[in-house]
Amino acid sequence: MTETASRPTLEAVAARAGVSRATVSRVVNGGEGVREPLVERVRRAVEELGYVPNQAARSLVTRRHDAVAVVIAEPETRVFADPFFALQLRGISKELTAHDSQLVLLLTEGRDDHARVGRYLAGGHVDGALVFSLHLDDPLPGLIHGAGVPTVFGGRPGWGDGTRGIAYVDSDNRGGARDAVRHLAGLGRTRIGHITGPLDQTSAVDRLDGFRDVMVDADPRLIAEGDFTPAGGERAMRELLDRCPDLDAVFAANDLTASGALRALREHGRSVPGDVAVVGFDDMLPVAEQTDPPLTTVRQDIEEMGRLMARLLLRGLRSRDRAEPGVGGTPSSVVLPTTLVRRASA
Amino acid sequence: MTETASRPTLEAVAARAGVSRATVSRVVNGGEGVREPLVERVRRAVEELGYVPNQAARSLVTRRHDAVAVVIAEPETRVFADPFFALQLRGISKELTAHDSQLVLLLTEGRDDHARVGRYLAGGHVDGALVFSLHLDDPLPGLIHGAGVPTVFGGRPGWGDGTRGIAYVDSDNRGGARDAVRHLAGLGRTRIGHITGPLDQTSAVDRLDGFRDVMVDADPRLIAEGDFTPAGGERAMRELLDRCPDLDAVFAANDLTASGALRALREHGRSVPGDVAVVGFDDMLPVAEQTDPPLTTVRQDIEEMGRLMARLLLRGLRSRDRAEPGVGGTPSSVVLPTTLVRRASA
DNA sequence: GCGCTCTCTGAGAGCGCTCCCGCCCGGAAA
DNA sequence: TTTCCGGGCGGGAGCGCTCTCAGAGAGCGC
Numbered sequence: 001m002t003e004t005a006s007r008p009t010l011e012a013v014a015a016r017a018g019v020s021r022a023t024v025s026r027v028v029n030g031g032e033g034v035r036e037p038l039v040e041r042v043r044r045a046v047e048e049l050g051y052v053p054n055q056a057a058r059s060l061v062t063r064r065h066d067a068v069a070v071v072i073a074e075p076e077t078r079v080f081a082d083p084f085f086a087l088q089l090r091g092i093s094k095e096l097t098a099h100d101s102q103l104v105l106l107l108t109e110g111r112d113d114h115a116r117v118g119r120y121l122a123g124g125h126v127d128g129a130l131v132f133s134l135h136l137d138d139p140l141p142g143l144i145h146g147a148g149v150p151t152v153f154g155g156r157p158g159w160g161d162g163t164r165g166i167a168y169v170d171s172d173n174r175g176g177a178r179d180a181v182r183h184l185a186g187l188g189r190t191r192i193g194h195i196t197g198p199l200d201q202t203s204a205v206d207r208l209d210g211f212r213d214v215m216v217d218a219d220p221r222l223i224a225e226g227d228f229t230p231a232g233g234e235r236a237m238r239e240l241l242d243r244c245p246d247l248d249a250v251f252a253a254n255d256l257t258a259s260g261a262l263r264a265l266r267e268h269g270r271s272v273p274g275d276v277a278v279v280g281f282d283d284m285l286p287v288a289e290q291t292d293p294p295l296t297t298v299r300q301d302i303e304e305m306g307r308l309m310a311r312l313l314l315r316g317l318r319s320r321d322r323a324e325p326g327v328g329g330t331p332s333s334v335v336l337p338t339t340l341v342r343r344a345s346a
Numbered sequence: 347m348t349e350t351a352s353r354p355t356l357e358a359v360a361a362r363a364g365v366s367r368a369t370v371s372r373v374v375n376g377g378e379g380v381r382e383p384l385v386e387r388v389r390r391a392v393e394e395l396g397y398v399p400n401q402a403a404r405s406l407v408t409r410r411h412d413a414v415a416v417v418i419a420e421p422e423t424r425v426f427a428d429p430f431f432a433l434q435l436r437g438i439s440k441e442l443t444a445h446d447s448q449l450v451l452l453l454t455e456g457r458d459d460h461a462r463v464g465r466y467l468a469g470g471h472v473d474g475a476l477v478f479s480l481h482l483d484d485p486l487p488g489l490i491h492g493a494g495v496p497t498v499f500g501g502r503p504g505w506g507d508g509t510r511g512i513a514y515v516d517s518d519n520r521g522g523a524r525d526a527v528r529h530l531a532g533l534g535r536t537r538i539g540h541i542t543g544p545l546d547q548t549s550a551v552d553r554l555d556g557f558r559d560v561m562v563d564a565d566p567r568l569i570a571e572g573d574f575t576p577a578g579g580e581r582a583m584r585e586l587l588d589r590c591p592d593l594d595a596v597f598a599a600n601d602l603t604a605s606g607a608l609r610a611l612r613e614h615g616r617s618v619p620g621d622v623a624v625v626g627f628d629d630m631l632p633v634a635e636q637t638d639p640p641l642t643t644v645r646q647d648i649e650e651m652g653r654l655m656a657r658l659l660l661r662g663l664r665s666r667d668r669a670e671p672g673v674g675g676t677p678s679s680v681v682l683p684t685t686l687v688r689r690a691s692a
Numbered sequence: 693g694c695g696c697t698c699t700c701t702g703a704g705a706g707c708g709c710t711c712c713c714g715c716c717c718g719g720a721a722a
Numbered sequence: 723t724t725t726c727c728g729g730g731c732g733g734g735a736g737c738g739c740t741c742t743c744a745g746a747g748a749g750c751g752c
Contacts, residue, residue: 009737009739010738010739010740011738011739021738021739021740022740022741025739025740025741026740029740053738053739054737054738054739056737056738056739057737057738057739057740058738058739058740059739060737060739060740061738061739061740061741062739062740062741
């Protein structure tokens with residue numbers, strides 16, 4: 001085995017092409033202002049030597065890294081095991097790849113990791129960060145925002161009172177929830193319950209708000225708190241049935257919750273959608289299509305969210321590079337629309 | 347906003363502490379051979395200035411990056427949407443974090459990306475690579491192995507005829523399959539069918555081999571090819587029922603497949619496990635526990651696989667750093683045991 | 693034909709760090 | 723006391739690249 005024979009340098013390419021380092025550098029970085037014959041000669045030399053620029057040397061002087069950190073702050077095993085992040089990552093990856101940026105993944109677990117992540121981001125290893133932190137009380141977003149690293153959040157951060165300089169990408173949780181509940185109402189259902197997600201997450205709060213937008217004076221007993229898991233959904237559904245046996249519809253805060261609810265309903269001998277209509281949220285395919293009956297749910301385009309996050313960040317970085325820093329450059333947030341997907345459960 | 351005031355350098359710390367750059371460097375990198383009072387002074391200066399080493403400058407000279415690429419070659423949307431990779435990533439992340447290495451995620455989609463990944467890895471941006479490529483005909487593993495980057499594969503690569511210098515971590519797919527089938531046989535089942543995974547993946551092939559190990563002269567009509575999806579499982583199950591109505595058990599190559607099979611069985615009025623016993627593979631919780639009835643399945647510790655991959659790679663890197671290159675240092679592969687989890691379906 | 697402009701190329705400095713060497717100084721041996 | 727040794731520290735080179743700046747040609751107008 002040849003044991004990684006030391007890589008050719010710019011110098012070597014220059015020598016082979018019979019030009020200066022500067023010219024090679026120009027060609028490698030786009031070839032602006034170099035005449036065709038030289039470009040050709042350099043290209044050939046690069047090819048022949050198998051030259052690949054040394055990124056470390058490059059970013060030492062440019063102070064750019066063409067790398068973006070993706071921070072997933074997730075204390076709970078559960079959430080990481082669902083396809084949500086995988087899909088977002090895919091969207092992010094596609095967009096970054098298209099712009100020749102690398103994706104540095106930072107998964108945090110527990111508070112001890114916060115410091116590590118903060119240090120890493122502050123250390124200027126990456127050009128920017130995409131952060132997923134779903135919990136209201138998570139100190140991480142604040143930390144990161146404080147570190148002065150350009151950042152786009154995935155999902156509305158609970159922290160901070162508005163859009164003040166914080167860019168985020170989110171689904172229209174509230175609007176989607178409204179659609180779901182209106183759909184149920186449109187089916188003639190009147191006793192519509194809601195199983196929430198964990199209310200320390202903005203998405204859960206927003207969906208609850210959407211529910212309330214439609215059911216303005218809903219019986220508070222028609223609302224039970226879940227935790228985005230099937231088990232939580234099952235438990236909450238039992239509570240609801242217990243408190244309001246006359247309930248004829250349920251809007252579950254996500255598909256997993258809905259699947260648990262379906263189980264509880266079956267167990268109590270209620271038919272779906274005959275006795276009780278059920279709507280979920282997410283349109284998580286492996287779940288929504290597998291339930292019995294298949295789930296009517298609110299779809300959010302998760303991959304697109306990821307793509308947008310990356311696009312927002314990169315755009316911000318580029319404008320920062322070009323223009324004087326100034327105040328501008330803070331990309332505005334984006335809220336993606338949702339669509340109701342009708343299957344058999346409602 | 348202070349706009350990232352230029353970061354303090356080693357020089358600055360040295361000046362503040364009244365020592366030379368070299369001494370600061372020594373302290374920052376472990377403090378060997380520096381007397382206590384000086385160490386203390388340097389530490390304080392570092393603290394006061396908020397010094398963070400510039401990784402680019404450092405790796406320019408050390409040629410180490412403290413970063414590992416994770417390559418997930420996955421043409422299919424489907425597989426990425428399952429928790430499998432998420433769990434592996436988590437294991438990998440934990441192990442890398444513990445050794446102060448970063449995780450650079452490369453997702454490839456389609457052949458065009460291969461070149462990109464190859465270039466990136468050959469470019470010496472990372473110290474090593476962890477590669478997931480599940481398809482027999484995938485050129486990527488070869489490419490990577492050729493690039494001379496230390497690599498550990500996730501799952502036995504179909505490519506290459508043995509362990510010749512290739513390190514990988516895999517579950518004992520064959521053994522697990524044997525356990526599953528023996529369990530069914532132990533229940534007194536005699537007409538045991540198998541729904542395979544896509545046979546261009548080693549895991550699917552190994553599970554099929556395991557099935558054959560026990561059912562040495564199985565009726566070939568008892569084997570139907572699936573694709574690791576519920577839909578594929580459903581279709582294959584129908585085929586099996588069609589060909590062998592007397593079948594009394596099925597070993598499905600994974601849990602998703604099993605869930606599809608369950609649906610087909612229900613549709614055909616067969617009770618589970620009464621008429622037909624079903625065993626899956628993976629113990630993918632959101633699926634295995636949600637099916638009706640809950641799935642008896644073969645559990646593999648996916649997160650542990652990830653952790654092991656990282657550990658193997660890092661160990662290899664370290665021994666390569668220390669010792670003369672030589673031939674050694676190729677870490678041996680690891681095959682993790684599986685365990686049968688009994689639920690209601692068999 | 694001469695000078696001027698404009699474009700293209702090359703020389704050189706320097707990004708922030710590590711690491712090799714050589715110097716210095718304190719203590720032990722002579 | 724002098725000599726020798728060794729551990730602790732600093733000086734300096736250089737990792738591979740980019741980017742500024744100045745110089746060399748080529749082309750044009752007068």
